[in-house]
Amino acid sequence: MAETIDNGKRQFLKELGAGAALLAAMPWLKACSPEKTEAASQARGQARVALIGCGSRGQYHLTMLRDIAHARVVALCDPYEVNLRAAAAMVPDAKLFSDYRSLLEDRSIDGVIIATPLGSHARITLDALEAGKHVFCEKAMALTLDECKAVYEAYQRSPKALYYCMQRMYDPKYIEGIRKIREGLIGEVVGMRCHWFRNADWRRPVPDPSLERQINWRLYKEHSAGLMTELACHQLEICNWAADKIPVEVAGLGDIVYWKDGREVYDSVSLTYRYSDGRKITYESLISNKYNAMEDQILGKKGTADLTRGVYYLEEDDTVSGMKQLLAQMRDKTFGAIPAAGPSWRPELRNSYTPHPLIKGPQSVNGGQSMVSADHDGSDLILSAFCTSCITGEKVENVVEEAYCATVLCLLGNLAMDTKTVVTFPEEYKIPYMKF
Amino acid sequence: MLTKDFTYESESRTAYCCAEKLMGTRFEILLTDIEKRAAELLVDSLIEHISADDSLLNRFDPSSEVSRLNSALAASGRDLAFSEKMTKWCELAELYRAKTGGIFDVRYGGGYDFGGLAKGAELEWASETLRDRGIHNALLNFGGSSIVGLGHHPYGDSWTVDVPDPFSGRTLCTVRLCDSALSVSGNTPGYGGQIVDTQSGERVLSPRVVVVTALNPADAEVLSTALMAAQCGRREKLLAEFPGAEAQFFDNL
Ligand SMILES: NC(=O)c1ccc[n+]([C@@H]2O[C@H](COP(=O)([O-])OP(=O)(O)OC[C@H]3O[C@@H](n4cnc5c(N)ncnc54)[C@H](O)[C@@H]3O)[C@@H](O)[C@H]2O)c1
Numbered sequence: 083m084a085e086t087i088d089n090g091k092r093q094f095l096k097e098l099g100a101g102a103a104l105l106a107a108m109p110w111l112k113a114c115s116p117e118k119t120e121a122a123s124q125a126r127g128q129a130r131v132a133l134i135g136c137g138s139r140g141q142y143h144l145t146m147l148r149d150i151a152h153a154r155v156v157a158l159c160d161p162y163e164v165n166l167r168a169a170a171a172m173v174p175d176a177k178l179f180s181d182y183r184s185l186l187e188d189r190s191i192d193g194v195i196i197a198t199p200l201g202s203h204a205r206i207t208l209d210a211l212e213a214g215k216h217v218f219c220e221k222a223m224a225l226t227l228d229e230c231k232a233v234y235e236a237y238q239r240s241p242k243a244l245y246y247c248m249q250r251m252y253d254p255k256y257i258e259g260i261r262k263i264r265e266g267l268i269g270e271v272v273g274m275r276c277h278w279f280r281n282a283d284w285r286r287p288v289p290d291p292s293l294e295r296q297i298n299w300r301l302y303k304e305h306s307a308g309l310m311t312e313l314a315c316h317q318l319e320i321c322n323w324a325a326d327k328i329p330v331e332v333a334g335l336g337d338i339v340y341w342k343d344g345r346e347v348y349d350s351v352s353l354t355y356r357y358s359d360g361r362k363i364t365y366e367s368l369i370s371n372k373y374n375a376m377e378d379q380i381l382g383k384k385g386t387a388d389l390t391r392g393v394y395y396l397e398e399d400d401t402v403s404g405m406k407q408l409l410a411q412m413r414d415k416t417f418g419a420i421p422a423a424g425p426s427w428r429p430e431l432r433n434s435y436t437p438h439p440l441i442k443g444p445q446s447v448n449g450g451q452s453m454v455s456a457d458h459d460g461s462d463l464i465l466s467a468f469c470t471s472c473i474t475g476e477k478v479e480n481v482v483e484e485a486y487c488a489t490v491l492c493l494l495g496n497l498a499m500d501t502k503t504v505v506t507f508p509e510e511y512k513i514p515y516m517k518f
Numbered sequence: 519m520l521t522k523d524f525t526y527e528s529e530s531r532t533a534y535c536c537a538e539k540l541m542g543t544r545f546e547i548l549l550t551d552i553e554k555r556a557a558e559l560l561v562d563s564l565i566e567h568i569s570a571d572d573s574l575l576n577r578f579d580p581s582s583e584v585s586r587l588n589s590a591l592a593a594s595g596r597d598l599a600f601s602e603k604m605t606k607w608c609e610l611a612e613l614y615r616a617k618t619g620g621i622f623d624v625r626y627g628g629g630y631d632f633g634g635l636a637k638g639a640e641l642e643w644a645s646e647t648l649r650d651r652g653i654h655n656a657l658l659n660f661g662g663s664s665i666v667g668l669g670h671h672p673y674g675d676s677w678t679v680d681v682p683d684p685f686s687g688r689t690l691c692t693v694r695l696c697d698s699a700l701s702v703s704g705n706t707p708g709y710g711g712q713i714v715d716t717q718s719g720e721r722v723l724s725p726r727v728v729v730v731t732a733l734n735p736a737d738a739e740v741l742s743t744a745l746m747a748a749q750c751g752r753r754e755k756l757l758a759e760f761p762g763a764e765a766q767f768f769d770n771l
Contacts, residue, residue: 404659404662404679404680405534405536405546405548405657405659406534408534408548408657408671409525409527409532409534409548411671411673412527412530412532412550412672413527413529413530415530415673416673417671417673417674417678418674418678419678419679419680419692420677420678420679420680421679421680421682421689422659422662422663422665422679422680422681422682422693422700422702
């Protein structure tokens with residue numbers, strides 16, 4: 083299965099090269115074409131990259147980097163000895179650092195991959211760009227609005243590439259889904275409905291109580307902005323992508339409903355983001371019930387795209403035509419009953435809608451239950467594109483802008499919940515990329 | 519706008535054409551054992567004919583004859599002079615009104631509405647045209663609710679169609695068509711009320727499906743509409759007026 087998905091993805095990337103229109107709409111995919119990667123590595127060998135933050139996500143990146151031929155991991159950094167050792171076991175030749183600032187002084191490093199807690203993303207990114215490194219940083223962009231702005235501005239001045247691991251931008255089912263939505267597949271986009279449900283406390287085991295805040299950083303505001311930046315960030319990005327706009331305001335309520343264990347961040351959030359034309363994103367996340375799992379639904383006048391599952395549904399679905407089945411029967415020289423569509427109204431029950439695939443061939447679907455990763459979700463492609471940039475020195479288009487927009491929206495969502503007010507998008511955090 | 523999608527599979531000598539937005543729905547036709555060029559010409563002429571009638575009868579097109587008649591009726595209570603074609607349609611409608619004892623009436627509610635007749639009548643006309651041209655096996659499908667099977671499937675003794683339950687998607691019944699027609703009328707809470715019982719004046723709102731088969735598609739169409747509207751007690755009498763027709767009722771969906 084994994085094999086076929088990989089083949090499918092390779093095929094998809096090949097076709098990307100041919101799709102000039104697609105590349106114009108999604109320019110960040112330019113660095114992904116196999117020819118480009120090939121050419122880069124033939125000319126200048128491997129990208130020499132370092133990992134800063136060797137926790138679970140960092141180690142996952144290491145496993146992906148193993149399969150990226152044009153990448154070589156030359157250094158690792160983590161102040162937490164346990165994780166540094168674990169990563170070192172995966173890359174025995176790498177130089178080890180406990181302070182990222184010393185690592186940045188190493189001139190043999192082309193680029194750094196930052197997989198530290200959110201609270202340190204901005205500082206390390208700014209320092210790394212300053213030190214002349216290409217940077218791949220985990221989402222979200224930063225813990226505060228001002229940090230986001232600082233990173234965005236530093237990037238405008240920097241000649242270096244900056245990537246954020248917003249992997250949906252590199253996930254074939256999302257790319258195809260958005261492309262088809264823009265072509266009118268589901269009619270006019272009238273709303274978005276996203277949620278992420280889990281039933282887990284979001285905690286990691288702590289060997290010593292003094293390490294609680296360091297290890298369970300997600301639960302504390304000095305390091306984390308909670309569900310919004312950890313989960314919603316990916317999903318809000320997709321909504322903007324489909325709406326081709328940025329919301330003008332947000333309202334929401336956040337609470338600690340179940341996990342009353344001393345954490346500071348909400349374990350339950352419900353928000354409404356509103357675009358200037360009245361369309362809305364309804365967003366919900368709760369981590370004490372997982373029945374609804376994760377979904378990114380784009381709602382159109384004629385249908386619904388469920389991008390998480392890579393399928394779409396039509397409101398008036400005549401596409402499962404019995405007549406088409408007949409044609410197939412003629413081909414196969416078989417005889418069978420075909421469905422009549424019945425009377426021309428359609429049922430209103432959700433499970434009676436027929437799913438249609440957004441992309442050809444097998445695809446991987448992420449149920450959203452893992453705290454670390456989902457296979458084949460685009461993370462590998464984006465990492466590979468970053469390594470290509472480390473070789474070519476080319477910046478990537480739109481990724482920083484998308485990460486900025488999504489992160490700012492997450493933080494504004496938190497502000498709305500914290501203050502129980504409707505928050506209007508503040509002028510000072512607008513950037514030219516945003517359309518309202 | 520009318521869009522057409524023609525497919526020909528030379529191996530099986532099968533032609534398939536799908537026209538969108540014809541009589542407010544999708545019209546599909548499948549012809550077996552036919553040359554490509556012949557199929558194309560035939561299908562084009564059928565669609566052209568139906569489309570011409572559609573621009574006569576379409577209530578949602580303000581420039582159609584029916585719309586003009588209806589606005590004149592609304593304004594002055596009087597009929598405008600009918601075109602020759604419209605006269606023919608009205609004669610056909612009158613025939614069915616008489617046959618159903620007034621239950622089927624295109625003139626109910628202050629205007630003309632040929633909705634419960636037009637698709638069936640077009641299928642009937644199309645079937646005759648095909649037979650005249652020596653086509654004996656074909657399946658014609660109007661929006662999934664009016665279907666006629668000429669002859670049979672090349673690998674079967676009929677054309678076999680499953681009628682789904684609109685609520686569950688499960689098959690309500692399976693119908694074998696062999697030189698015969700199927701019409702399905704239905705109602706659900708969400709989409710009810712298009713059919714009115716002309717005797718009582720009440721809208722038919724209960725979730726109900728009627729599946730009718732008859733030798734002739736216009737009969738099937740009219741009968742399914744009339745049976746939807748008719749009270750249970752009148753069903754037998756109505757059916758008796760259409761020899762060879764059969765109906766299945768699904769009243770408690
Ligand atoms: N894109 C995705 O789908 C995805 C999935 C999971 C996690 N993440 C992101 O990855 C990041 C890391 O998450 P995680 O689950 O691996 O956390 P983790 O706690 O497992 O790992 C973080 C590591 O960073 C180290 N660290 C902290 N400060 C550091 C510093 N100044 N320099 C170097 N190392 C430092 C910690 O000691 C720890 O080993 C987070 O930003 C998270 O949001 C992204």
